Amino acid sequence: MSRLALLCTFVLLTLVSFIGALSLGAISIDLLDVWQALLSYDSRHLEQKVIVELRLPRTILAFLAGCGLAMAGLILQTVTRNPLADPYLFGISSGASLGVVVLFTLTGVQAGLALSGAAFIGSLLAMTALIVITRTQMSNQVESLVLAGVALSFLFSACTSLLLYWSDPQAISAIVFWTLGSFSRADWQTLWLPALVVSLCIACMLLFRRTLNALLLGDENATTLGVHVTKLRLGMLLLSSLLTAVLVAICGGVGFVGLMVPHIVRFFISQASTAGLLATAFCGGLFMIWVDVIARSVLDNQELPVGVITAAVGSVFFLLLLVLRKRSSPSM
Template sequence: MVSVGVAITLGPADVSLVNVRDILLNHLAGADIPIRVSKEAIVWDDRLPRALVAATCGAGLGVCGVILQSLLRNPLADPYVLGISSGASTGAVVVAILGVGPAALGIPGGAFIGSIASFAVVLLIARLAGGSDDKVILAGIAVTQLFSALTSFVVFAFADSDATRGVMFWLLGSLEGVRWDDVALCGLAVLGGIGFCLLRAQVLDAFAFGDDVASSLGVSVRRERIMFMTVTALLTATLVSVAGAIGFVGLVLPHAARFFTGPLHVRLVPVTALIGATFMVWVDAISRVAFSPSPLPVGVATALIGVPVFIAIMFRRRRAQ
């Protein structure tokens, strides 16, 4: 909450924490504190929804990383190992450039459909190849490359310069133009995902020791894996459809959270969500201010920060061993 409040004050317009407090009291508590209309519009209509969407994206992607690293028993697993991000990119490009689908669908709707389609292809390939964890990862890599190639082909063959610029900015991850309906959509998806993980935390603990151990503990391995992967796919698809492709959050933050909580998922899931939310709020605020008036795409900023952090985590794990 402190991070969101401070992040809202950052920017070319002069907004203080007192202004933020007064605006929130006016809207949420029915107060009637005099506030300039311009400041109210900046805080309530622009910066606050953006900060909240950033927080939900960080929390949701971090939790998805926790799920996949447990299910696949792979410390390098993240939400994009299932090809969801590349599918979202293809869906967004098809809608934006080719104009496929109704006008009301828009880029977010196309991205969501593309995400679900790519996830379905990954599951189909993995099932036909044997259905093991390794097959899921390999299928995800193959589908990622396939949909990335389709995205590049559509942009190269059919897009003009203006359309290409707009789509590429979205593909790099962008929180520009998010509104309160986006906050509600992402918030409900993330709260549902976190609640599901907390209710099934012991199942995730069992998966961390392998399928055989989980089965011996009474876990229906096949059913639980499908449920968790479906939740991960739906959550990632929802977040990507709103914010674009944001990498390294689901890969790095679960490792960082384990330093504080250990491996038990009843603690790991909420702490990862909290760290992810705080991280994304600050990454978005810095990327928005550092290159003003042209904001840096938030996906670029997460990669620039995430890569060295992940390398540091790898070296620390090696020293610990």
Template sequence: MLRSPGALAGLWIVGLLVLVVSSALVTTIGPSGLTSGDVLQSALARVSGVDSGLSRIQEGIIWNLRLPRTVMAALAGAGLALCGVILQSLLRNPLADPYILGISSGASTGAVLIVVLGIGAGAVGLTTGAFVGSLVAFGFVLLLAFASGGTTDRVVLAGVAATQLFSAMTSFVVYIAADAEQTRGVLFWLLGSLASVRWSDVVVCAVVVLAGLVVCLLHTSELDAFTFGQDAAASLGVNVARIRLVLMVVTALVTAVIVSTCGAIGFVGLVLPHAARALVGNRHRVLVPTAALMGAVFLVWIDAASRTVIAPQELPVGVATALIGVPAFVVLLLRRGRTR
């Protein structure tokens, strides 16, 4: 476990280099003959304003197809890992993440209501619908959990119920109102897809995820206090209600933006915070940026694998993360059972 400032700084520098190199390598994957040198050369040419020497087709493949998708994968991975850290700290439950607690399902329902039923007549955007859906789902989880006792295990059980409820609502809306074309597109999107990402989506997601990261970094001491329970946090001078509200809204907003752009991608917020804790410990001042960085690298490579494992077809990203996340979830359950 890394604790010294020098080791942590070295870890973050190496992580950033790995993210940059991974992004360059992943951008070359596909039937175009591009190399990582071409990607870096094109990026340097954009910055300096000189000619990259690549054809217009190659430039278009890099800047209009692959690079926005790769950057979005990094942002989505960082955002979901960040949400997992927040929820696991606030709820004091190692099994909490946006997917398991139904936030992703609620965001999916809100987005599908906009896409399929046209609620709002164009006045309400996809992200707004997903945000409202995520808030409704999370409010339902908290209401159900605290009405039944308020323990952390009840929160997870309420999240499972919310996931099933909002997934059923989404399926019902698609079944009764969507045509065949909408059904195929929506179902593939709900399983997680980065295929149609544009730079405008990347910009929105980058603003929200980076803002969420800054908010969390400003509240790392409060998150440390929450790991000892609400009463302990209050005794240390933490305004429990205000901090919880702020961080819950951040979680809902980040999840909503990611779901509205990439679909429901599960288990990233569950697995990566635990991997980061094993590396740097429980102090949120170092845990938050480490988990975000690891989540970014993780999802970049998962997306690359989803594009190639059954090529020329594409495996939904949510399916790929579930294949890794479910075994990790089982391991966490077994470990919790043995420590009781």
């Protein structure tokens, strides 16, 4: 399949997914009404108001979150040459969540930029700790990265739980629901930040595609090809932390997307190409759109946390991935 045909296919799938997501939910809306609301919005009609003011920003946020988390996972898997890398498993998401909970419990601030800043500080703390820990384990870096990331994730989660224990009981339920992941906070005023950061991430990945591919050959080979490995790796880790922090601040904890989507795309197309990078972003966005539809449709008058669904699917995928890796490795 040519690049143009692949791009057209993903654009068509995205359009169909958006229309389907806008029509499905607590109340079902006809597809004709969806098109009418998008083409000629009239706030006097309740169904059109639900579509434009509630479901559309939520669906856009879900798509952006899926794109961003998939690209964050791809960045980590590339710069660490670790196929199990993921912002959730590496503790970056937990660090970002801790930063948001600290800000919320101490000040009560819920502004988007403030939460994103706190989440970025928390994610940087997690990434710095991970780098410091694994620098002493270079001979076994792949395994130590995963183990250190899981340990940091539990550590930050424990600190978050301790803060919640001492928090105002009236605020605990809201914080707990947020930490489980949800797109219910989506609105038109806050969409610009994740859209900007995700677009910046995709542009950087496309711009540095060749140098990132060189990292997959090993640090020595990449240096021979003229790549400044340390600067590139730190810059990409910083970009991944920023991307994860912004999405966590708005959506809460959504795990395993960065692990699953790059692996699934890798089965069908090489991610070393421009088409592969774009396919990863599109697949992540489409996946999260339908996860959100399930979250708000599977139960009557209730909404499942998005993070619960992705964790359930992702944990099974992670176990299957470990089994397949073990079977494909040569026996001793």
